[in-house]
Amino acid sequence: MNTLTHDYQTLLLEASHKNITKAAQIVASGGNVAFPTETVYGLGAGVFHEEAVQNIFRAKGRPSDNPLIVHCAEKQDLVSITDLSPQNFSPFHQEFFDVLFERFCPGPLTFILPKKNVVPDIVTAGLHTVAVRFPKHPVALELIRKTGEPLVAPSANRSGYPSPTTAAHVMHDLEGRIDAVLDGGTCALGIESTVINILANPPHILRPGSITLDKLNTVAEQFGVRFEENSTNGKDKQPPLSPGMKYRHYAPNAQVLIVDSLEEAEAVFVRFSRAKIFTGSAKSLLGKSTLNTTIYALSEQNLYAELRAADDERLEAVIVIYDDVLRQNVALMNRLRKAAEG
Ligand code: AMP
Ligand code: MG
Numbered sequence: 001m002n003t004l005t006h007d008y009q010t011l012l013l014e015a016s017h018k019n020i021t022k023a024a025q026i027v028a029s030g031g032n033v034a035f036p037t038e039t040v041y042g043l044g045a046g047v048f049h050e051e052a053v054q055n056i057f058r059a060k061g062r063p064s065d066n067p068l069i070v071h072c073a074e075k076q077d078l079v080s081i082t083d084l085s086p087q088n089f090s091p092f093h094q095e096f097f098d099v100l101f102e103r104f105c106p107g108p109l110t111f112i113l114p115k116k117n118v119v120p121d122i123v124t125a126g127l128h129t130v131a132v133r134f135p136k137h138p139v140a141l142e143l144i145r146k147t148g149e150p151l152v153a154p155s156a157n158r159s160g161y162p163s164p165t166t167a168a169h170v171m172h173d174l175e176g177r178i179d180a181v182l183d184g185g186t187c188a189l190g191i192e193s194t195v196i197n198i199l200a201n202p203p204h205i206l207r208p209g210s211i212t213l214d215k216l217n218t219v220a221e222q223f224g225v226r227f228e229e230n231s232t233n234g235k236d237k238q239p240p241l242s243p244g245m246k247y248r249h250y251a252p253n254a255q256v257l258i259v260d261s262l263e264e265a266e267a268v269f270v271r272f273s274r275a276k277i278f279t280g281s282a283k284s285l286l287g288k289s290t291l292n293t294t295i296y297a298l299s300e301q302n303l304y305a306e307l308r309a310a311d312d313e314r315l316e317a318v319i320v321i322y323d324d325v326l327r328q329n330v331a332l333m334n335r336l337r338k339a340a341e342g
Contacts, residue, residue: 032059033180034178036167039192045152059178082113096203113130167184191210252310275317280298298326303335
């Protein structure tokens, strides 16, 4: 567990151009700044600043064998961190990567690529590959460009707990542990990027996200391959191919319980003195509760805020009715099932 005392004065900075310059100076001199992306808030350090990267693991309480994603502003930034020479990365892989990049980047898609030796082992947990993403959020892009090097950036939360989608979430979890937070408002997407490994045969989705299997396969089909989902529900028995998948994730202190019907939800609800019921399409259950309790809507955008609110409201349970809307959202269900395991 993390023994770090609160020895940082964490600056909460509105994400103005002037403050992004200030944040970039902090990162370039070896500090840690949290910043908004289109997925969730990330906790940034320069990829070549080993001590700052080390501090990310300390501040988050993140296990050191869970590698980080490196965030680049430009495709050409890859030159400094990846080794895409033909013996590591065939012309097939290069073309497949180029077309995926054209179609989905910048955006919520992370690639596992062969790394250059200069990338510190602490970033990749000793793996020979490095995870890379090209965020779309203007604040993230400006911060990376002004820092002048790619930034590692895991979610800016305490490891294992719900991810942060606002600057207030970051301050709640990490105030006193990091140098600054750039406040750029609420993250538009609300859940983490899709992580893919195109070096695997067939190519794999290691973590589902808003770039779905179907979207990826529209590109993969041009190359005569189809993506396979590694772990869509967190319950399969395969060994994890992505180190981070095995840990507690996204879980509030409240119990998260997934049920199949309103009847079941209400039977569980009455066992607790403080609980809330959620589902994908709350409208379709409007007025149907026999207990006259409100059924709230759950989406990618509000998932983490609701899980955090559950703890603020000292709920004992978050009950989720698995309906057709949730059934169609593999990424959201992946996070919910992991939260339910916590
Ligand atoms: P987070 O930083 O919480 O968004 O998590 C990053 C995810 O990417 C974790 O599930 C990591 O295990 C995964 N990841 C990062 N680098 C690699 C890599 N080189 N190979 C496979 N998975 C990776
Ligand atoms: Mg995370």
